[in-house]
Amino acid sequence: KAGVTQTPRYLIKTRGQQVTLSCSPISGHRSVSWYQQTPGQGLQFLFEYFSETQRNKGNFPGRFSGRQFSNSRSEMNVSTLELGDSALYLCASSSLEGNEQFFGPGTRLTVL
Protein backbone atom coordinates (compact mmCIF):
# COMPACT_ATOMS: atom_id res chain seq x y z
CA LYS A 1 0.00 0.00 0.00
CA ALA A 2 1.15 3.52 -0.66
CA GLY A 3 1.93 5.51 2.45
CA VAL A 4 0.52 8.80 3.66
CA THR A 5 1.22 11.59 1.21
CA GLN A 6 1.35 15.29 1.99
CA THR A 7 1.47 18.24 -0.33
CA PRO A 8 3.20 20.53 -0.72
CA ARG A 9 6.41 19.36 0.95
CA TYR A 10 7.76 22.87 1.42
CA LEU A 11 6.00 26.22 1.68
CA ILE A 12 7.16 29.76 2.32
CA LYS A 13 4.61 32.38 3.32
CA THR A 14 4.67 35.84 4.86
CA ARG A 15 2.99 36.98 8.04
CA GLY A 16 -0.72 37.62 7.68
CA GLN A 17 -1.20 35.24 4.78
CA GLN A 18 -3.16 32.02 4.97
CA VAL A 19 -2.13 28.54 3.91
CA THR A 20 -3.78 25.21 3.08
CA LEU A 21 -2.00 21.89 3.48
CA SER A 22 -3.22 18.61 2.05
CA CYS A 23 -3.01 15.01 3.25
CA SER A 24 -3.97 11.77 1.54
CA PRO A 25 -4.21 8.86 4.00
CA ILE A 26 -3.29 5.25 3.40
CA SER A 27 -5.95 3.57 1.29
CA GLY A 28 -8.73 2.28 3.54
CA HIS A 29 -7.80 4.46 6.51
CA ARG A 30 -10.62 6.72 7.63
CA SER A 31 -9.00 8.57 10.51
CA VAL A 32 -6.64 11.45 9.82
CA SER A 33 -4.77 13.36 12.50
CA TRP A 34 -2.63 16.47 12.22
CA TYR A 35 0.38 17.37 14.35
CA GLN A 36 2.70 20.36 14.54
CA GLN A 37 6.40 19.73 15.16
CA THR A 38 8.73 22.51 16.30
CA PRO A 39 12.13 22.40 18.01
CA GLY A 40 10.76 24.21 21.04
CA GLN A 41 7.38 22.55 21.58
CA GLY A 42 8.01 19.15 20.02
CA LEU A 43 5.15 17.19 18.52
CA GLN A 44 1.75 18.62 19.36
CA PHE A 45 -1.66 17.31 18.40
CA LEU A 46 -3.79 19.68 16.32
CA PHE A 47 -6.97 17.74 15.46
CA GLU A 48 -8.33 14.43 14.26
CA TYR A 49 -11.00 13.68 11.69
CA PHE A 50 -13.02 10.55 11.12
CA SER A 51 -15.69 10.19 8.45
CA GLU A 52 -15.61 13.93 7.74
CA THR A 53 -16.19 14.81 11.42
CA GLN A 54 -13.72 16.38 13.81
CA ARG A 55 -13.51 14.02 16.80
CA ASN A 56 -10.62 15.53 18.73
CA LYS A 57 -9.02 18.94 18.94
CA GLY A 58 -5.78 20.09 20.54
CA ASN A 59 -4.99 23.38 22.22
CA PHE A 60 -4.42 25.58 19.20
CA PRO A 61 -6.09 28.90 18.36
CA GLY A 62 -9.03 29.09 15.99
CA ARG A 63 -6.70 30.21 13.20
CA PHE A 64 -5.96 26.51 12.78
CA SER A 65 -8.76 24.60 11.13
CA GLY A 66 -9.24 21.48 9.11
CA ARG A 67 -11.66 19.35 7.21
CA GLN A 68 -11.98 15.89 5.78
CA PHE A 69 -13.57 14.88 2.52
CA SER A 70 -15.69 11.84 1.71
CA ASN A 71 -12.63 10.06 0.25
CA SER A 72 -10.84 10.54 3.63
CA ARG A 73 -8.41 13.10 2.23
CA SER A 74 -7.89 15.95 4.63
CA GLU A 75 -6.81 19.56 4.51
CA MET A 76 -5.71 21.89 7.23
CA ASN A 77 -5.80 25.66 7.00
CA VAL A 78 -3.91 28.28 8.95
CA SER A 79 -5.14 31.84 8.63
CA THR A 80 -3.37 35.07 9.53
CA LEU A 81 0.02 33.39 9.70
CA GLU A 82 2.43 34.32 12.48
CA LEU A 83 6.19 33.78 12.65
CA GLY A 84 5.62 31.16 15.34
CA ASP A 85 3.59 29.04 12.93
CA SER A 86 6.81 28.02 11.19
CA ALA A 87 6.95 24.29 11.73
CA LEU A 88 6.78 20.84 10.22
CA TYR A 89 3.11 19.88 9.87
CA LEU A 90 2.56 16.16 9.97
CA CYS A 91 -0.45 14.16 8.97
CA ALA A 92 -1.08 10.64 10.24
CA SER A 93 -3.70 8.09 9.26
CA SER A 94 -5.20 5.18 11.16
CA SER A 95 -7.44 2.27 10.32
CA LEU A 96 -10.44 1.22 12.39
CA GLU A 97 -8.62 -1.83 13.70
CA GLY A 98 -6.09 -0.19 15.96
CA ASN A 99 -4.49 2.92 17.30
CA GLU A 100 -1.44 2.64 15.04
CA GLN A 101 -0.88 5.96 13.38
CA PHE A 102 1.22 6.14 10.25
CA PHE A 103 2.79 9.48 9.49
CA GLY A 104 3.45 11.21 6.22
CA PRO A 105 6.71 13.07 5.44
CA GLY A 106 5.24 16.39 6.52
CA THR A 107 4.97 19.86 5.06
CA ARG A 108 7.69 22.27 6.11
CA LEU A 109 6.07 25.71 6.52
CA THR A 110 8.27 28.77 6.86
CA VAL A 111 6.65 32.09 7.75
CA LEU A 112 8.71 35.19 6.99
Add this chain to the structure above:
Amino acid sequence: QQQVKQSPQSLIVQKGGISIINCAYENTAFDYFPWYQQFPGKGPALLIAIRPDVSEKKEGRFTISFNKSAKQFSLHIMDSQPGDSATYFCAASISDYKLSFGAGTTVTVRA
Protein backbone atom coordinates in the same frame (compact mmCIF):
# COMPACT_ATOMS: atom_id res chain seq x y z
CA GLN B 1 1.73 20.68 30.29
CA GLN B 2 3.69 17.73 29.01
CA GLN B 3 1.83 14.52 29.70
CA VAL B 4 4.73 12.25 28.80
CA LYS B 5 8.24 12.95 30.07
CA GLN B 6 11.14 11.45 28.16
CA SER B 7 14.82 11.09 29.06
CA PRO B 8 17.61 11.43 28.23
CA GLN B 9 17.50 14.26 25.71
CA SER B 10 20.39 12.66 23.82
CA LEU B 11 22.71 9.71 24.11
CA ILE B 12 25.77 8.35 22.39
CA VAL B 13 26.40 4.62 22.20
CA GLN B 14 29.07 2.51 20.59
CA LYS B 15 28.18 0.13 17.78
CA GLY B 16 26.96 -3.10 19.31
CA GLY B 17 25.96 -1.43 22.57
CA ILE B 18 22.56 -1.02 24.18
CA SER B 19 20.56 2.22 23.97
CA ILE B 20 17.98 2.79 26.70
CA ILE B 21 15.35 5.54 26.59
CA ASN B 22 12.89 6.11 29.42
CA CYS B 23 9.43 7.66 29.55
CA ALA B 24 7.07 8.43 32.39
CA TYR B 25 3.42 9.40 32.35
CA GLU B 26 0.83 10.62 34.83
CA ASN B 27 -2.51 9.90 33.19
CA THR B 28 -3.53 6.37 34.20
CA ALA B 29 -6.19 6.39 31.48
CA PHE B 30 -3.50 6.00 28.81
CA ASP B 31 -3.86 2.57 27.25
CA TYR B 32 -1.58 2.64 24.22
CA PHE B 33 2.16 3.37 24.24
CA PRO B 34 3.97 3.54 20.91
CA TRP B 35 7.55 4.42 20.06
CA TYR B 36 8.42 6.32 16.92
CA GLN B 37 11.72 6.72 15.08
CA GLN B 38 12.38 9.85 13.06
CA PHE B 39 15.20 10.58 10.66
CA PRO B 40 16.01 14.16 9.57
CA GLY B 41 13.62 15.37 6.92
CA LYS B 42 11.22 12.47 7.44
CA GLY B 43 8.01 11.91 9.34
CA PRO B 44 8.01 9.70 12.45
CA ALA B 45 7.82 5.97 11.73
CA LEU B 46 6.09 3.58 14.10
CA LEU B 47 8.70 1.29 15.64
CA ILE B 48 6.93 -0.76 18.26
CA ALA B 49 3.95 -0.33 20.59
CA ILE B 50 2.63 -1.86 23.81
CA ARG B 51 -0.59 -1.94 25.82
CA PRO B 52 -0.78 -1.94 29.66
CA ASP B 53 -1.73 -5.62 29.93
CA VAL B 54 1.75 -6.63 28.75
CA SER B 55 5.00 -5.96 30.65
CA GLU B 56 7.39 -6.49 27.77
CA LYS B 57 7.29 -6.66 24.00
CA LYS B 58 10.16 -7.48 21.70
CA GLU B 59 10.48 -6.98 17.97
CA GLY B 60 13.90 -7.79 16.57
CA ARG B 61 16.49 -5.64 18.33
CA PHE B 62 13.84 -3.37 19.88
CA THR B 63 12.21 -4.11 23.23
CA ILE B 64 9.63 -2.14 25.21
CA SER B 65 9.50 -2.66 28.96
CA PHE B 66 6.35 -1.44 30.70
CA ASN B 67 5.86 -0.86 34.43
CA LYS B 68 2.22 -0.02 35.06
CA SER B 69 2.57 0.60 38.81
CA ALA B 70 5.45 3.03 38.28
CA LYS B 71 3.77 4.57 35.24
CA GLN B 72 6.96 4.17 33.26
CA PHE B 73 7.98 2.52 30.04
CA SER B 74 11.27 2.25 28.22
CA LEU B 75 12.77 1.36 24.87
CA HIS B 76 15.86 -0.82 24.65
CA ILE B 77 17.79 -0.96 21.39
CA MET B 78 20.07 -3.99 21.46
CA ASP B 79 23.20 -4.34 19.31
CA SER B 80 22.91 -0.69 18.24
CA GLN B 81 23.94 0.02 14.67
CA PRO B 82 24.95 3.30 12.95
CA GLY B 83 21.69 3.10 10.98
CA ASP B 84 19.82 3.40 14.30
CA SER B 85 21.09 6.98 14.67
CA ALA B 86 17.84 8.95 14.77
CA THR B 87 15.48 10.74 17.12
CA TYR B 88 13.16 8.49 19.11
CA PHE B 89 9.83 9.59 20.54
CA CYS B 90 7.68 7.83 23.08
CA ALA B 91 3.98 8.58 23.07
CA ALA B 92 0.74 7.68 24.81
CA SER B 93 -2.94 7.85 24.02
CA ILE B 94 -6.36 6.93 25.42
CA SER B 95 -7.60 4.97 22.40
CA ASP B 96 -8.81 8.16 20.78
CA TYR B 97 -5.97 8.62 18.33
CA LYS B 98 -4.76 11.75 20.12
CA LEU B 99 -1.12 10.96 20.78
CA SER B 100 0.78 12.81 23.50
CA PHE B 101 4.48 12.73 22.64
CA GLY B 102 7.60 12.90 24.75
CA ALA B 103 10.20 15.52 23.88
CA GLY B 104 12.38 13.07 21.96
CA THR B 105 15.81 11.48 22.38
CA THR B 106 18.54 11.88 19.81
CA VAL B 107 20.54 8.67 19.57
CA THR B 108 23.97 8.65 17.98
CA VAL B 109 25.64 5.31 17.34
CA ARG B 110 29.40 5.56 16.92
CA ALA B 111 31.02 3.03 14.60
